[in-house]
Amino acid sequence: MGPRLESSLGQLGIHSVQGLLFHLPFRYEDRTRIHPVGSLYPGAQVQVEGRVEHSAIVRARRSMLVVVLSDGTGRITLRFFHFRAAQKRQLSQGTRLRCYGEVRAGFQGLEMVHPSYKRILNERDEAVSDRLTPVYPSVEGLGQATWIKITDQALALLESGALELEELLPPDLRGELRTSSLAKAVTFIHRPPAGADVAALVERRHPAQHRLAMEELLAHNLSMQALHQQQRRFHAPVLDKSTAMESEFLRQLPFSLTAAQTRVIDEIHQDLGRDFPMQRLVQGDVGSGKTVVAAMAALRAMGNDYQAAITAPTELLAEQHLRSFTEWLEPMGLKPAWLSSKVTGKAREATLSAIAEGTPLVIGTHALMQEGVHFKRLGLVIVDEQHRFGVHQRLALLDKADKKSLHAHQLIMTATPIPRTLAMTAYAGLETSVIDELPPGRKPVTTVAISNERRRDVLARVAAACEEGKQAYWVCTLIEESDAVKAQAAEDVARELQASLSGVSVGLVHGRMKPGQKQDVMDRFKRGEVQLLVATTVIEVGVDVPNASLMIIENAERLGLAQLHQLRGRVGRGGQQASCVLMFTLPIGSLAKERLNILRQTSDGFRIAEKDLELRGPGEVLGTRQTGMLQFRVADLSRDQRLLECIPPVADRLLAENPGLAEKLVRRWIGDSTKFAGV
Ligand code: ADP
């Protein structure tokens, strides 16, 4: 193996033949059959063969090579946006061509964009493959042909017995799986033989895949548990004194706590009274009142002369917390300190030294987790909407308490409920509390889906609502665009709305505004001076204006269910009947439609989260797609629910009885990317 290949594989964490064998195909292509062009439909991944009828370089906005292929049953257009001059010559009229790709509906009938293809020049080229073609996750510059070649070599070593894969699954689990040896399962997944159950493989429900998925899920569970178990060995300050601050705080609240809030606060207070760090996850649907619970936790820490820190993933949400806590605590003589990356210069120095001198409560963004922030006596860390942060960021904040070897307690709050199976994996080893009750008097939000062609009607509805003294949000969604583009789009919409809704006062917030400006608009909205608030999805979490009762979400089909549920949770907080309009852009796919329908049918965050997981996968649901956390090789959290059920007890026993095996499993599946803490 040359140095270039070695370094490419290194990028993927592959440093051994064994590592290569556990780098599994993430899908398969079925090149065993040739489909008649006349039988194709959009969305199909197929192989076709025919003669080039026509090929030309078309100069549109970008020039592209367009090839029309015909097999006597129909015609399909092939489009290449990147091509070389030689390619044009190769694909000239009359050439016999075999292509593989996804069929799409184009303006001139069916087409394939950048199919892989080969020319059929002689009889030898004609044979079709007799087995599924694996496709490997790869990096730039490492083609599929290379993957086939090197995995062939690795599999040959396995076959000849020159290499053995150590069996790591405990025997009882293996029994349950009723499958063959590890080597057989690995070989099967790399090279499914002719006649293998294609549908099962593609849907990842083949026994060989289950065999490996079990290991993988176990490994993830073990690594998370180990991380949390290690924390439990540290000492934490015993925060068991209940002070007058707590009862005073409760007395001044304009409402009384729900039974669920009281129960969860009790659970937290019990944990805080122990001499090892609390690691508790609090889940609750939008609007279930997590902030008050956090405040009661923080007050317990402060009452015991320790500092509490609260972090949130966005500036706006952190500011919202700052406001709530200031409002609640200032009358009691407590002023929270504030730190975000936008606090600079003298102000920053002042805040940092206040933190170092022991100011009781600090609120901020992830800036709190950065170097240079030192606490005097950190007793409790509260992480709101944790799944936006990586596990390691969270642990980084804990390390800040590493003075005199006392570790801080930690409370993690999620914005949206997390499906149980996902929680068992992503948060294995954390204690969990659920606030399973909404404050009294909440009415479900009426939700409708309306196409953008009826934008006029929607505007009329907004005008009517504002006329009646109600307030509304108008959310502009643009994903995968820069903040600048999003801000621009929101500004355009605000201008358009102001123009067509004379007499309505329109405000605007987006991520590019200065915190002061943003706050100013939010304040005016809160006071009712702004009736219609145009916003980017920055308002997704935490914004709390009870009088707002109408929510319009543009291009709702682009957002995930959990995100839409969060947004919708911004209305329906006052006593009045609230509604949410999901505007979608035509044409809309059937999957997108199904998703919007789910929101119309239910307001149960747990059900919505389950659906979201099913439809989009765990990376999206947890917001960790970019960070590469929870990317599984064979496991599939929504399909493997049954497997997941049997994982926790096995993991517990393995950690207790055979930590060496546990560590090997983690190495095999997760590698060095997660530190496997000290078992
Ligand atoms: P979330 O769980 O989504 O973070 P918040 O903590 O922001 O919810 O609470 C949502 C709203 O409900 C806030 O206006 C809060 O003051 C209010 N609230 C919280 N608890 C109660 C309660 N027990 N009774 C009435 N209103 C409550």
Ligand code: MG
């Ligand atoms: Mg909240």
